[in-house]
Amino acid sequence: MSTNNNIAQARKLVEQLRIEAGYERIKVSKAAADLMSYCEQHARSDPLLVGVPTSENPFKDKKPCIIL
Amino acid sequence: MGEMEQMKKEAEALKTQIEAARKAAHDTDMASAASGVAPAPRVQLKTRRTLKGHLAKIYAMHWCTDNRLMVSASQDGKLLIWDSHTGNKVNAVPLKSSWVMTCAYAPSGNLVASGGLDNMCTVYNLKTPVIKTVKELDAHTGYLSCARFLSDTEVLTASGDTTCALWDLETGKQKTVFLNHVGDCMCLSLSPDMNSFVSGACDSLAKLWDIRDGQCKQTFLGHTSDINAISFYPGGNAIITGSDDCTCKMYDLRADQELITYQDAALNSGVTSLALSMSGRLIFAGYDDFNCNIWDSLKGEKVGVLSGHDNRVSCTGVPPDGMCVCTGSWDSFLKIWN
Numbered sequence: 001m002s003t004n005n006n007i008a009q010a011r012k013l014v015e016q017l018r019i020e021a022g023y024e025r026i027k028v029s030k031a032a033a034d035l036m037s038y039c040e041q042h043a044r045s046d047p048l049l050v051g052v053p054t055s056e057n058p059f060k061d062k063k064p065c066i067i068l
Numbered sequence: 069m070g071e072m073e074q075m076k077k078e079a080e081a082l083k084t085q086i087e088a089a090r091k092a093a094h095d096t097d098m099a100s101a102a103s104g105v106a107p108a109p110r111v112q113l114k115t116r117r118t119l120k121g122h123l124a125k126i127y128a129m130h131w132c133t134d135n136r137l138m139v140s141a142s143q144d145g146k147l148l149i150w151d152s153h154t155g156n157k158v159n160a161v162p163l164k165s166s167w168v169m170t171c172a173y174a175p176s177g178n179l180v181a182s183g184g185l186d187n188m189c190t191v192y193n194l195k196t197p198v199i200k201t202v203k204e205l206d207a208h209t210g211y212l213s214c215a216r217f218l219s220d221t222e223v224l225t226a227s228g229d230t231t232c233a234l235w236d237l238e239t240g241k242q243k244t245v246f247l248n249h250v251g252d253c254m255c256l257s258l259s260p261d262m263n264s265f266v267s268g269a270c271d272s273l274a275k276l277w278d279i280r281d282g283q284c285k286q287t288f289l290g291h292t293s294d295i296n297a298i299s300f301y302p303g304g305n306a307i308i309t310g311s312d313d314c315t316c317k318m319y320d321l322r323a324d325q326e327l328i329t330y331q332d333a334a335l336n337s338g339v340t341s342l343a344l345s346m347s348g349r350l351i352f353a354g355y356d357d358f359n360c361n362i363w364d365s366l367k368g369e370k371v372g373v374l375s376g377h378d379n380r381v382s383c384t385g386v387p388p389d390g391m392c393v394c395t396g397s398w399d400s401f402l403k404i405w406n
Contacts, residue, residue: 003072010075016248017082020287023324025093031305031323032101035348038303039366040105042347047391049108049349052406058136058153059116059392059404 090325098318098327099368108349108364111372113405116392117155121148124166125379126396127184131387132173138385138394139180140402141171147182149194152387152394152404161192161199174217181223183212189225191237203240208233213254216265224265224279226253232267234279246277248284254296260304268295274309276321288319290326297342297353301365308351308365310339316353318365330363332370341383346390354381360395374405 043049054060124144131138137158140148145166149159167185174180179202183189189205189212210229217223222243223235232246232253251271258265264285268274274288274295288307297310301318306327310316316330316339330351337357344351344365351363352374360381362372374381379398386393392406 007071007075010072010079014075014078014082016284016287017079017086019283019285021082021085021089023089023286025089025324026322027093027095028098028320028323028325028327029096029101031320032096032098032327035301035303035306035320035327036102036105036366038301038305039347039349042302043349045390046345046347046349047389048111048113048345048386048393048406049347052391057116057391057406059406061116 090323093323094325098366102366105366107367107369108371111350111362113362113372113374113393115376115403115405117152117402117404119150119152119155119402119404120400121150121157122146122400122402124400125382125398126400126402127169127382128171129383129385129394129396129402130171130173131385131394132177133175133388134177135387135389135391137173137177138387138402139171139173140383140396141168141182141184142400143168144400147171147180147192149180150402152392159194159199164190170212170214172215172217172223174220176220178220179217181215181217183215183225185211187211187227187229189215189223189235191223203237205235205237205240205242207242210252213252214256216256216258218258218262218279224256224258226256226267228252230269232256232265232277234282244279244282246282246284248275248287249273251294254294255298257299257307259300260302266298266300266307268298268309268311270294272311272313274298274307274319276307286321286324288324288326290317290319290329291315293338296338296340299342299344302344302346302348306348308342308344310342310353312338314338314355316342316351316363328365328368330365330368330370332361335361340381343384343386343393345386345393352384352386352393352395354384354395356380358397360384360393374403376403377401
């Protein structure tokens with residue numbers, strides 16, 4: 001019966017919301033600080049952020065060889 | 069009061085409670101918190117490789133963990149394995165169904181997977197003398213939008229049937245079904261510690277799931293249209309989403325809320341795909357307007373653009389070593405930039 005389905009769905013929704021309501025949140029200030037700290041710590045080893053020196057770039061443009 | 073009425077009341081009360089709890093945690097916003105951070109440098113990347121080989125729209129690509137090989141999927145009915153350093157095609161896998169929407173490389177490099185409108189996830193072994201189909205994972209009742217390997221024995225899928233599933237590759241059966249979305253699931257991303265994953269769906273919600281107990285732990289609201297792309301931030305504490313509402317958003321898992329929206333009044337195309345640089349600082353987001361915009365993830369500013377495709381950018385990917393970004397497009401080409 002569709003009413004039973006609706007009640008089952010409603011129960012599921014309430015169950016799910018109870019789980020989510022019970023979550024212990026941290027403050028945004030702490031979350032933001034941790035994210036910024038992570039970025040800062042890893043910035044120097046982020047090739048796309050600091051750039052890739054040509055000598056170390058596996059994708060550097062292949063130049064044709066000129067035979068003199 | 070009937071049970072239905074009671075349930076509705078309780079649901080509303082819980083939603084109000086959650087909203088209040090999120091507000092209480094919102095003691096600052098990301099823009100203020102990051103005001104002291106030096107802006108990311110203007111990012112100007114060059115196309116280093118244009119990979120030509122597909123004969124129709126490219127829908128997906130995925131890097132191998134060796135930072136060199138990658139797999140791409142096109143509606144020309146093929147998976148192509150590329151050596152990104154040389155630009156050469158290493159393998160071609162003909163697909164039974166050309167309506168492919170996703171592809172994935174196993175962390176081991178031994179297997180690849182694909183799937184789409186055939187509702188199945190097909191797994192291939194690249195290491196046998198001739199590429200063989202290992203398994204056809206067949207149980208979803210809707211299209212396969214995304215697949216990711218946890219290992220050579222487990223695969224996670226997202227489907228248009230509104231579910232995600234964890235499969236055992238030895239039996240070919242679903243071990244766990246993740247039920248909670250009310251719209252087509254469009255994308256998924258594994259957490260760095262592999263204990264959870266996030267999914268984005270056409271119900272405009274992102275959800276965090278525990279892989280082992282199958283439970284939806286958190287739901288992230290804010291988008292106003294389909295979420296097409298999702299990725300964990302490298303540290304595992306945040307996620308980035310991209311949507312048909314033309315914005316990307318960052319949600320923090322522990323604060324359980326949206327921290328930033330990446331948007332621009334001039335941008336009115338949906339986001340199709342996204343990838344993060346190694347530190348998480350840069351977001352590469354592919355749009356329907358043929359561009360890939362680069363965002364400073366902390367300050368929310370656009371810091372660059374990758375222009376060069378002649379059609380929608382459908383997929384983006386950064387390899388584990390962060391040395392480049394790959395974009396794939398409906399123009400049938402893949403480009404590698406750094």
